[in-house]
Amino acid sequence: MELKNNSVVADDTLPMQKERYRNFPMVPRVVFGKGCFDQLGSILMVKRINSEAPFIFLVDDVFEGQALVERIPAICNDQIIFISADEEPKTNQVDALVEKIKTDFREAPSGIVGIGGGTVMDLSKAVAIMMNNEGSAAKYQGWDLVNKPSVYHVGIPTISGTGAEVSRTTVLLGPEKKLGINSDFTTFDQVVLDPDLTKGVSKDQWFYTGMDCFIHCVESLNGTYLNAFSQSYGEKAFQLCKEVFLDGLSEDDARDKLMMASWHGGMSIAYSQVGVAHAMSYGLSYLLGVKHGIGNCLVFQHLEEFYPEDVILFRIMQEKHGIHLPKGVCANLSDDEFDTMITVAMGMEPLWENALGKEWRKTITPAKLKSIYEKI
Secondary structure (H helix, E strand, O other): OEEEOOEEEOOOOOOOOOOOOOOOOOOOEEEEOOOHHHHHHHHHHOOOOOOOOOEEEEEEHHHOOOHHHHOOOOOOOOEEEEEOOOOOOEHHHHHHHHHHHHHHOOOOOOEEEEEEOHHHHHHHHHHHHHOOOOOOHHHHOEEOOOOOOOOOEEEEEOOOOOOOOOOOOOEEEOOOOEEEEEOOOOOOOEEEEOHHHHOOOOHHHHHHHHHHHHHHHHHHHOOOOOOHHHHHHHHHHHHHHHHHHHOOOOHHHHHHHHHHHHHHHHHHOOOOOOOHHHHHHHHHHHHHOOOHHHHHHHHHOOOOOOOHHHHHHHHHHHHHOOOOOOOOOOOOOOHHHHHHHHHHHHOOHHHHHHHHOOOHHHOOOHHHHHHHHOOO
16 A cells, blocks of 8 residues: 555555455444443434434333333333334334334434334334335345445344344345345444343243344354364353253353353354354244244254254253253245245355355255154
């Protein structure tokens, strides 16, 4: 490079359009600690555009009528919208929320704040993107299709494991596929990690989302995309998951460490990818509405061929905590329904390439996937 007239001019030998390494974004600001949720008001105050530009709080409806809602620093014309997490987030749900916000307010919002689990995290990221981008959210399902920056958005997880609070994707069910909006504009601008917010999560849900984190680590650490960046985060999250689910920690320590495992597990795939379990769970979710955490568990228990030692460890954790996975989920499906799941799963090409390399189609066939789905 050389300087001309005080500006930087690129040397012709340096590629400017297709860099060799991806320049991924990371969450620029994060606060961690018990009770740190109460700092949210001061965090948001400096980001208010004006008194007419509201903050929109998307909140898991499990908290409706609960004390947490009274602690939300909604002022002026801020709006709290309760979100059901009973189903996976959908592109048409994103579109409806964006339309509601644009109809209800003359001013564009100062920001979007998501308070909840992975479903609310993903919806919040998607709504923030679609406030500034035209068309339906389904148009942006894929990799690097978003053109304009999102509005300011904050993630506040109330359950740990999904990694949605730190990832650059927002996974949505669309009219044709389940696929994330993977972009540099998806990542939250601010995350608030308060372990106390995860109190009261049911044991089953705690396990399912915790295993989502565990499986993130397994698939990253065993993938062909593995590098020192991903490995450093993946190994730490893997270690933390074993401590939480095997070592009998106190509830306080377990909450702290699982929240950090979720963060590190999400970071482990920033420069890598997930693998077989995630690809196949997308098929379950698209056809049957199976939620992400339990979907990963339903698939992972049958993946000894791909992750033998880790499946054994998963079963030990499952037995230790008395978790009984549903059986017969795919027992009554038609051939067409199996084909739909298989098509969705096989469409996740980066996941398969990470799991098995560029020649993954030599191993993964429709018959192979059907044989695994039939066990679930």
